[in-house]
Amino acid sequence: xxxxxxxxxxxxxxxxxxxxxxxxxxxxxxxDVISFCVGExxxxxxxxxxxxxxxxxxxxxxxxxxxxxxxxxxAAVAAALARDCGLRYDASGVVVTxxxxxxxxAAVLALVNPGDAVILPAPYWTSYFHILRLxxxxxxxxxxxxxxxxxxxxxxxxxxxxxxxRALILNNPNNPTxxxxxRGELTALAEVCRARDxxxxxxxxxxxxxxxxxxxxxAAAVDAxxxxxxxxxxxxxxxxxxxxxxxxxxxxxxxxxxxxxxILSHTTGSPNSMAQAAARAALLGTQDGTERxxxxxxxRRDALVGALNEIPGLRYTVPQGAFYVLLDVSxxxxxxxxxxxxxxxxxxxxxxxxxxxxxxxxxxxGCLRLSFTLEEDRMLEGVARMRRFMERTGR
Ligand code: PLP
Numbered sequence: 001x002x003x004x005x006x007x008x009x010x011x012x013x014x015x016x017x018x019x020x021x022x023x024x025x026x027x028x029x030x031x032d033v034i035s036f037c038v039g040e041x042x043x044x045x046x047x048x049x050x051x052x053x054x055x056x057x058x059x060x061x062x063x064x065x066x067x068x069x070x071x072x073x074x075a076a077v078a079a080a081l082a083r084d085c086g087l088r089y090d091a092s093g094v095v096v097t098x099x100x101x102x103x104x105x106a107a108v109l110a111l112v113n114p115g116d117a118v119i120l121p122a123p124y125w126t127s128y129f130h131i132l133r134l135x136x137x138x139x140x141x142x143x144x145x146x147x148x149x150x151x152x153x154x155x156x157x158x159x160x161x162x163x164x165x166r167a168l169i170l171n172n173p174n175n176p177t178x179x180x181x182x183r184g185e186l187t188a189l190a191e192v193c194r195a196r197d198x199x200x201x202x203x204x205x206x207x208x209x210x211x212x213x214x215x216x217x218x219a220a221a222v223d224a225x226x227x228x229x230x231x232x233x234x235x236x237x238x239x240x241x242x243x244x245x246x247x248x249x250x251x252x253x254x255x256x257x258x259x260x261x262x263i264l265s266h267t268t269g270s271p272n273s274m275a276q277a278a279a280r281a282a283l284l285g286t287q288d289g290t291e292r293x294x295x296x297x298x299x300r301r302d303a304l305v306g307a308l309n310e311i312p313g314l315r316y317t318v319p320q321g322a323f324y325v326l327l328d329v330s331x332x333x334x335x336x337x338x339x340x341x342x343x344x345x346x347x348x349x350x351x352x353x354x355x356x357x358x359x360x361x362x363x364x365x366g367c368l369r370l371s372f373t374l375e376e377d378r379m380l381e382g383v384a385r386m387r388r389f390m391e392r393t394g395r
Contacts, residue, residue, distance in 0.1 A: 011130055015342045015358040022346060023355040034382035035355040036370035041323070043241040045282065046289045052281035056274040065273050067265035068257070069096025069249070073276045077249045080283040084208065085218040087232065089251045095260045096276060098268045100205045100235035100248030105131045107201050107231045107250055110259040112137045116166040119198070121152040122363030123326060125175045129363070140165055141363055146328050149317050150177035154188045161196035168198045170219055173206040176362045176369040177326045178319020180210060183217040190222045193229060200230040205248070206322040208239035208290050211298045231256060239290050240282040247271055247279040297323050300372040300379065307383040311390060323372050326359065330366030336393055341366055347393065352385035
């Protein structure tokens with residue numbers, strides 16, 4: 001057997017995968033499984049995007065493009081960021097990547113040296129942690145509390161940065177908590193970033209799926225200093241239901257974008273050419289589909305939290321963005337001698353056929369992540385089953 005590298009062997013098998021595999025086995029055995037694990041919208045890509053993708057194939061637009069993306073798509077991303085967030089970038093301040101995930105990875109590689117510390121507020125999207133590790137960086141995990149809306153406080157950031165961190169990864173709206181930072185909260189964090197000279201990687205891929213009264217505020221839109229020190233990450237996966245098309249992007253300082261383009265040129269090469277044409281159409285075309293999705297997820301969020309409210313012993317903060325709610329079940333685990341949240345998730349799956357994502361991989365031990373991307377009646381049925389499981393398991 002060949003030995004794999006230390007780097008690869010440090011990547012753990014996720015608990016989510018264990019749940020997913022068992023859920024598939026239950027389904028294959030004929031059990032009706034309700035899965036709250038899905039991290040993508042249950043909508044189709046906009047018609048304009050699908051058409052543009054097909055036209056690109058028919059027109060032979062199927063060759064390599066520049067590694068940083070086509071000039072047309074880079075300009076479209078710049079236009080969309082101006083329209084949606086008031087951010088001003090030239091096309092040369094944008095690079096297009098194979099999914100936003102790779103934009104995060106390339107930004108980390110471009111900004112962070114091996115051994116550099118990077119502040120990662122928890123709960124976090126699990127890939128950030130492993131991206132930092134793969135890049136040889138040291139994640140400084142800062143736990144945020146449910147009672148504080150799962151948000152990073154300026155004093156916490158200041159303490160974490162005191163030992164000389166290089167950067168902060170700020171995910172707004174957040175996966176898995178749905179927390180959204182207001183302009184005021186971002187301004188307070190920005191003061192610390194300035195004082196501690198932190199670079200900011202702001203992953204704002206869920207910024208169009210927002211349920212707040214206030215409009216979205218991008219980290220780079222706080223002030224001129226934040227604009228200078230921030231790389232903004234986004235993509236079409238979530239806002240346009242285009243997860244399989246694999247188009248993400250980053251925007252920021254042109255020197256950083258050039259460094260990212262060099263990294264892309266030697267790793268993924270250019271993103272998929274027809275998907276770039278489709279993403280451009282999605283960004284520049286009618287935004288009705290995104291608005292419909294936002295309204296639909298808002299309705300489903302309300303239905304889900306309404307149902308969860310009826311179950312005693314669950315703690316959660318109502319999500320203000322994205323399509324996840326993070327349930328703190330740590331009290332229930334303690335009271336009923338369950339080992340951890342994965343134990344809860346697997347027992348729930350076995351007993352009631354309800355699949356959830358254990359929070360440990362997301363820096364949220366004692367918690368479960370539920371997506372509200374499924375039909376409302378399925379969600380309500382899933383919550384009813386969860387309640388039954390908790391009543392039967394509870395002492
Ligand atoms: N960033 C966050 C916070 C996510 O939750 C995800 C996907 O789950 C991504 C980035 C990845 O997006 P993409 O599918 O464009 O790679």
